[in-house]
Amino acid sequence: MTTQRKVSVWGKPHIVSVHQKSKSVWVAVGDYMGERIETKGSSEGAAVKRWREAAQYKGA
DSSP states (O other), X not given: OEEEEEEEETTEEXXXXXXXXXXXXXXXXXXXXXXXXXXXXXXXXXXXXXXXXXXXXXXX
């Protein structure tokens, strides 16, 4: 099941799709500044946090 999460990056909202790939792997995917960013984490929150960090790094 894929869920949509609203993630704020530098004060602007972005929609990120999150799904569970396996028992301990979650994947977050979304576009930021025209680029697709995909991150993985051990939980839904961890995957979303890594996505936000990756987007902030690209936009810095």
